[in-house]
Amino acid sequence: MHIYAYIKSxxxxxxxxxxxxLTPCAASPEKLRGLLGSGSEPGGREALCRHxxxxxxxxxxxxxxxxxxxxxxxxxxxxxxxxxxxxxxxGAPSQLWLWLLLLLLxxxxxxxxxxxxxxKVFIDQINRALENYEPCSSPNCSCYHGVIEEDLTPFRGGIxxxxxxxxxxxxxxxxxxxxxxxxxxxxxxMFPSRCSxxxxxxxxxxxxxxxxxxxxxxxxxxQVPKWMEPAIPIFSFSKTSEYHDIMYPAWTFxxxxxxxxxxxxxxxxxxxxxxxxxxRSAAQWPWKKKNSTAYFxxxxxSPERDPLILLSRKNPKLVDAExxxxxxWKSMKDTLGKPAAKDVHLVDHCKxxxxxxxxxxxxxxxxxxxxxxxxxxxxxxxxxxxFFYPQLKPxxxxxxxKTDLSNVQELLQFVKANDDIAQEIAERGSKYMxxxxxxxxxxxxxxxxxxxxxxxxxxxxxxEAWAWGRNAG
Numbered sequence: 135m136h137i138y139a140y141i142k143s144x145x146x147x148x149x150x151x152x153x154x155x156l157t158p159c160a161a162s163p164e165k166l167r168g169l170l171g172s173g174s175e176p177g178g179r180e181a182l183c184r185h186x187x188x189x190x191x192x193x194x195x196x197x198x199x200x201x202x203x204x205x206x207x208x209x210x211x212x213x214x215x216x217x218x219x220x221x222x223x224x225g226a227p228s229q230l231w232l233w234l235l236l237l238l239l240x241x242x243x244x245x246x247x248x249x250x251x252x253x254k255v256f257i258d259q260i261n262r263a264l265e266n267y268e269p270c271s272s273p274n275c276s277c278y279h280g281v282i283e284e285d286l287t288p289f290r291g292g293i294x295x296x297x298x299x300x301x302x303x304x305x306x307x308x309x310x311x312x313x314x315x316x317x318x319x320x321x322x323x324m325f326p327s328r329c330s331x332x333x334x335x336x337x338x339x340x341x342x343x344x345x346x347x348x349x350x351x352x353x354x355x356x357q358v359p360k361w362m363e364p365a366i367p368i369f370s371f372s373k374t375s376e377y378h379d380i381m382y383p384a385w386t387f388x389x390x391x392x393x394x395x396x397x398x399x400x401x402x403x404x405x406x407x408x409x410x411x412x413x414r415s416a417a418q419w420p421w422k423k424k425n426s427t428a429y430f431x432x433x434x435x436s437p438e439r440d441p442l443i444l445l446s447r448k449n450p451k452l453v454d455a456e457x458x459x460x461x462x463w464k465s466m467k468d469t470l471g472k473p474a475a476k477d478v479h480l481v482d483h484c485k486x487x488x489x490x491x492x493x494x495x496x497x498x499x500x501x502x503x504x505x506x507x508x509x510x511x512x513x514x515x516x517x518x519x520x521f522f523y524p525q526l527k528p529x530x531x532x533x534x535x536k537t538d539l540s541n542v543q544e545l546l547q548f549v550k551a552n553d554d555i556a557q558e559i560a561e562r563g564s565k566y567m568x569x570x571x572x573x574x575x576x577x578x579x580x581x582x583x584x585x586x587x588x589x590x591x592x593x594x595x596x597x598e599a600w601a602w603g604r605n606a607g
């Protein structure tokens with residue numbers, strides 16, 4: 135039953151001056167406020183309070199007694215009962231106190247979960263983020279036009295042949311050419327599986343591309359710092375604001391993900407197949423079944439990860455975080471004095487509610503995969519970007535964490551105390567990644583003749599050294 139109906143009911147009871155002795159309720163004023171919303175029974179009868187088995191209208195009267203006398207009722211207290219009756223008598227001549235009660239009753243807060251507004255700072259940030267969030271509803275790639283325009287700003291004057299020749303000469307990436315709807319690549323590629331991922335996407339749109347050439351960086355790190363003059367056009371999957379590289383969707387959206395021995399010796403494999411594995415694992419581990427300990431496994435590619443490892447050693451119930459080995463591992467010094475932990479499959483990360491994402495050498499390859507677990511992603515730092523990062527919003531899709539992790543313990547305590555808020559953010563992040571990124575941009579069939587490209591068919595004449603090509607049709 136609505137609060138106004140309760141007040142009307144209480145008003146009627148007061149006006150009739152019912153000579154009814156009410157047993158004082160043991161609930162505090164705060165609890166009484168919550169009990170006002172106890173509803174009605176089938177048939178329209180006013181429901182009894184679950185706390186002390188009286189009508190909600192009586193609760194309104196008692197709450198007036200609290201507000202007028204400033205005292206809390208307790209059972210078997212004749213003094214408190216007298217105060218309550220006195221408050222009732224004060225309200226009997228008029229409905230003024232009832233309307234005053236209506237004004238004093240605060241609105242039920244949408245997201246405050248603990249009294250004293252302990253988490254008000256975080257809740258306010260979430261509410262502001264949601265109010266300001268404008269999801270992109272475009273079915274095409276126009277959501278990312280802002281990123282493209284910003285990256286191309288240094289080249290508004292055009293890209294000359296001389297500029298391209300300089301890019302090729304410096305060998306800062308892999309040289310590609312498109313000639314008459316056929317794709318050619320220089321014979322050398324530092325990471326063949328990464329080049330394969332790049333070529334998969336070029337071949338999807340090659341029929342719409344003019345004759346052109348480009349240099350695509352398949353290394354982890356960007357290649358064009360802003361101090362370099364003039365800026366030269368190189369495509370990189372990731373960068374910070376200190377670089378002029380032009381971002382493109384990483385090869386990992388098809389294949390060529392990082393190799394992790396022994397669990398992924400050949401890399402993560404085909405992204406579409408790996409995506410299905412993660413989605414199945416997420417279904418196996420719904421939110422209520424997930425472990426509420428925060429989780430991280432990874433190598434020490436950046437010391438920014440150290441504080442979380444140390445926090446885990448201090449408080450293992452809060453965080454389960456350990457370093458694993460990588461190719462650069464030499465001794466336990468590389469894992470902060472402890473033996474290296476075993477590598478854990480990404481699908482097994484889905485067992486946990488809270489997953490951490492750190493930068494590595496550059497932006498982390500795992501970021502986009504973590505969302506598919508249906509877990510809440512804690513994203514540390516905001517310096518490194520991929521093309522889709524600007525569309526993911528802190529507090530809307532993930533929890534932002536300071537680079538030095540100085541606020542991480544408080545953030546973890548917050549989500550544990552506000553489980554439904556944490557689940558909402560996790561669901562928004564997972565849905566966005568599936569609908570807008572995986573299915574929205576990359577869910578297209580791979581070329582039926584991809585095997586021809588792998589076998590080097592299609593190149594002719596002087597282009598034999600470039601060896602990989604395919605007719606657009």
